[in-house]
Amino acid sequence: MDVETFRIIExxxxxxxxxxxxxxxxxxxxxxxxxxxPYAFNILNNLLGNxxxxxxxxxxGSWFSGEFLRDCSFxxxxxxxxxxxxxxxxxxxxxxxxxxGNVINFSRMHGGIRTYLGVSGGFVKQVFLGSxxxxxxxxxxxxxxxxxxxxxxxxxxxxxxxxxxxxxxxYTIRVRKGPDSDFxxxxxxxxxxxxxxxxxxxxxxxxxxLDASENISGGPDGIVTKPVFPGCIQLTGAGMPIIIMNDGQxxxxxxxxxxxxxxxxxxxxxxxxxxxxxxxxx
Amino acid sequence: xxxxxxxxxxxxxxxxxxIDFGNRIDEELNKYILGMADVLDHEAIxxxxxxxxxxxxxxxxxxxxxxELCSFIKNIKHVKTRAEGKIHDIPVIYGGEQGPDLSFVxxxxxxxxxxxxxxxxxxxYRVFMIxxxxxxxxxxxxxxxxxxxxxxxxxxxxxxxxVGIAGMQTGVxxxxxxxxxxxxxxxxxKFFNPETGTIFPVRHGDRxxxxxxxxxx
Numbered sequence: 001m002d003v004e005t006f007r008i009i010e011x012x013x014x015x016x017x018x019x020x021x022x023x024x025x026x027x028x029x030x031x032x033x034x035x036x037x038p039y040a041f042n043i044l045n046n047l048l049g050n051x052x053x054x055x056x057x058x059x060x061g062s063w064f065s066g067e068f069l070r071d072c073s074f075x076x077x078x079x080x081x082x083x084x085x086x087x088x089x090x091x092x093x094x095x096x097x098x099x100x101g102n103v104i105n106f107s108r109m110h111g112g113i114r115t116y117l118g119v120s121g122g123f124v125k126q127v128f129l130g131s132x133x134x135x136x137x138x139x140x141x142x143x144x145x146x147x148x149x150x151x152x153x154x155x156x157x158x159x160x161x162x163x164x165x166x167x168x169x170x171y172t173i174r175v176r177k178g179p180d181s182d183f184x185x186x187x188x189x190x191x192x193x194x195x196x197x198x199x200x201x202x203x204x205x206x207x208x209x210l211d212a213s214e215n216i217s218g219g220p221d222g223i224v225t226k227p228v229f230p231g232c233i234q235l236t237g238a239g240m241p242i243i244i245m246n247d248g249q250x251x252x253x254x255x256x257x258x259x260x261x262x263x264x265x266x267x268x269x270x271x272x273x274x275x276x277x278x279x280x281x282x
Numbered sequence: 283x284x285x286x287x288x289x290x291x292x293x294x295x296x297x298x299x300x301i302d303f304g305n306r307i308d309e310e311l312n313k314y315i316l317g318m319a320d321v322l323d324h325e326a327i328x329x330x331x332x333x334x335x336x337x338x339x340x341x342x343x344x345x346x347x348x349x350e351l352c353s354f355i356k357n358i359k360h361v362k363t364r365a366e367g368k369i370h371d372i373p374v375i376y377g378g379e380q381g382p383d384l385s386f387v388x389x390x391x392x393x394x395x396x397x398x399x400x401x402x403x404x405x406x407y408r409v410f411m412i413x414x415x416x417x418x419x420x421x422x423x424x425x426x427x428x429x430x431x432x433x434x435x436x437x438x439x440x441x442x443x444x445v446g447i448a449g450m451q452t453g454v455x456x457x458x459x460x461x462x463x464x465x466x467x468x469x470x471x472k473f474f475n476p477e478t479g480t481i482f483p484v485r486h487g488d489r490x491x492x493x494x495x496x497x498x499x
Contacts, residue, residue: 023328023329023340024328024329025416025482026329026331026413027319027329027330027331027332027412027486028412028416028417028481028482029412029413029414029415029416029417029418029456029474030416031416128476129481136416136457176294176295177294178294179292179294179300179302179336223305224305224306224307224333224334224335225333225334225411225413225414225420226300226302226333226334226335226336226338227300227331227333227336227337227338227413229294229295229298229338229340231295232294249413249414249415250331250413250414251331251333251411251413251414252414256294259294259295261295261296262295262296262297
């Protein structure tokens with residue numbers, strides 16, 4: 001049975017419930033959705049003793065607070081937002097027991113942009129096409145009451161390493177050739193791998209746009225639209241790389257110059273405006 | 283028995299395979315692709331996404347390795363093309379507030395607005411693929427006379443149900459979206475209908491016919 005568990009006081013820039021994603025409907029244009037930092041999401045559920053894809057709150061940025069409506073165990077994973085529970089600091093990736101009425105507050109990001117808040121049993125939302133992930137701009141609203149499964153779970157000891165989230169905002173992402181790499185000339189391919197890029201402010205769950213660069217402009221045009229997936233890096237004619245993310249379109253007409261290595265998608269999910277990014281070929 | 287089409291296999295990620303039939307739009311090839319998608323049935327395959335001239339496969343690396351899936355794909359021979367699907371009649375209010383670019387499309391083609399409507403409604407369009415937005419159908423068959431380039435500056439909001447033309451394509455925005463297509467009309471037909479049991483009423487290989495109506499659909 002589902003029980004009232006958490007009330008959103010301040011949802012911040014963008015908060016949503018995410019699980020492992022929605023499969024089987026991309027052929028109809030339905031994005032896959034799911035946690036943008038799959039590593040943090042996985043560690044969180046592991047720590048709490050939940051099933052691996054139990055839904056959690058994905059919180060963007062450090063402007064967030066909420067109140068527990070019942071006693072339950074919870075944990076935070078992903079980017080460290082300097083959180084406290086009624087004034088007591090919350091250590092990341094550790095299971096805490098919250099009591100009814102406790103308030104959780106975020107203060108300041110220490111690198112990265114997405115934090116996951118999970119409770120034992122996992123939050124619940126209405127299932128749509130096999131997944132509870134909110135998508136296409138749906139967001140948790142101020143004052144919203146979230147339910148969770150009334151399930152007592154045993155916390156787990158888990159090893160983790162969050163050194164991929166960088167306080168200095170300098171990132172390197174490993175990529176491999178994209179299906180359209182052959183359409184690009186040497187100059188663009190070389191500059192794409194040698195130059196550094198700035199993450200633009202146009203980033204959300206659909207995609208991460210990097211600042212355009214002349215050094216990689218003038219690429220091929222007229223690629224027949226084909227499927228894309230999270231991690232595909234499209235390059236526009238004006239030289240703007242766009243990393244397709246979880247809520248992104250399922251097909252695209254811009255050529256895909258490279259694809260983010262699966263393990264490094266977690267980095268792409270933590271990028272924020274102004275970070276620097278270099279690509280490294282594997 | 284017809285010949286199989288040639289393709290290349292790409293491995294854009296550890297858990298994805300792209301079957302690439304080349305950079306082209308061809309009805310016979312697309313029918314073949316839909317037929318092939320129907321038989322891509324393997325316990326490791328999570329999702330199959332057919333497009334104009336390619337098929338993307340996501341698979342579970344815990345169940346099968348890339349090499350096993352490659353031989354599974356290569357052993358698919360003598361693919362039966364998928365049979366023609368349903369025909370959907372789409373009522374459209376052309377022009378006016380609902381189709382602000384109808385006059386431009388007419389002017390651009392050197393035709394009257396009535397001609398544009400007559401030509402646009404006279405074709406049985408085929409659904410080559412679905413993507414971009416949930417339920418957005420890439421339709422083939424637009425009459426060459428109606429080809430119109432996109433807006434130079436895309437509109438911030440195009441209402442759900444808007445019928446548009448972009449280059450050699452025509453289609454319907456299933457939901458509100460920014461976009462650069464020339465909007466010639468609007469329909470109440472829902473290509474994406476989350477409130478009903480038939481969330482995606484139009485499928486690959488189906489055909490779509492537009493019908494001019496005066497008001498209310």
